[in-house]
Amino acid sequence: MTYIAYSTQFDAALFSLYAFYVAFIILIMYLRNEDRREGFPLVHEQNGDLVIINPRSAPKPKVWNLAHGGPTVAGREERDLTGLLTPTARVPGAPRLPLGNPLADGVGPAAYALRADVPDLTFDASLPKIVPLRAAPEYSIAHEDIDPRGWYMITADKRVVGTVKDLWVDRSDVILRYIEIAVPGANARNVVFPIGLANFDAGRREAHTSALLADQFLAAPALKNPDQITLLEEDKVSAYFAGGYMYATPNRQEPAL
Structure with a gap:
């Protein structure tokens, strides 16, 4: 009797190839199903009509x-960005230009997401995660570092808009996140913006930002609570100031060459 090994009854390489095909098709079907969780229903770019998809595929x-x-x-x-942007051409995917004030409207580089309008909390103590140092006395500026509180705040047009009132600390990551500016005058208010967008001159005791002009700085989004910031406010504040690098002046929107 002649014995034949079981492995010779089929082509192992071909079997592996077919198994890969099946697994890859299943993966594609899964990913196409999962990517419909956000951004649907689709809206036609030219006429605004909804693009209907099979409910079974949702x-x-x-x-x-x-x-x-x-x-x-x-x-x-x-x-809903209706009426805030206009396409540069009537073709799908054409760039869109803002119709009004892009910083106030929150479009383009100044766009933000509708996150929860509640503060982010620390994991263990459930305390507001990002707060000013005045609300977190257990944190302080290291003596080796500069403390800009009391310094003048100067914007991109070389105007003084106020003084540094406080710094905001992230209790979880133990890092400074925001700088708070006290704006004097008839419309006195406090403005909070990302500390990464500020430069400090210890010799002149000045803080500078090239993100915005003075008038734009004074119109920055305000906080509901002076001692905490919500997730939505974080997005709005960061988007507003970051968007200034493109929208603060008309020439910033033009090509460099």
């Missing part, structure tokens, strides 16, 4: 159990 709602705030469904509300 994924089932996915629920996340958050450390703070209980369960939430995946996906978020999208901003």
Whole structure:
């Protein structure tokens, strides 16, 4: 009797190739299903009509159990930008230009997401994560570093808009996140913006930012609570100041060459 090894009854290489094909098709189907969680229904760029998709292809709602705030469904509300942008050409994917004040409207580089309008919390103590140093006396500026509180704040047009009132610390990462400016005058207010967009001159005791002009700086988004910042406010503040690098002056929107 002649014995034949079982492995000779089929082509192992061909079997592996077919298995890869099947696994890859399943992966593509899964990813195409998952990517419909945000950005749908689709809206036609030219006429604004909704693009209808097969309801069966929509994924089932996915629920996340958050450390703070209980369960939430995946996906978020999208901003309505109707009337804020206009396409440069009537072709799909054409760049869009702002119609009004792009910084105030929150479009382009100044765009923000509709995050939860509640403060981010620390994991263990459930305290507001980002607060001014006056609200977190357990934190202080290292004596080897500069302390800019009391220094003048100067904008891109070389104007003094106020003085540094306080610095905001991230309790979880133990790092300074924001700088708070006290603006004097009839419309006195406090302005908070990312500390990474500020430069400090210890010799002159001045803080500088090239992101915005003075008038734009004074119109920055305000906080509901002077001693804490919500997730939505974080996005709005960061987007407003970062957007200034393109929208603060007309020449910033032009090509460098």
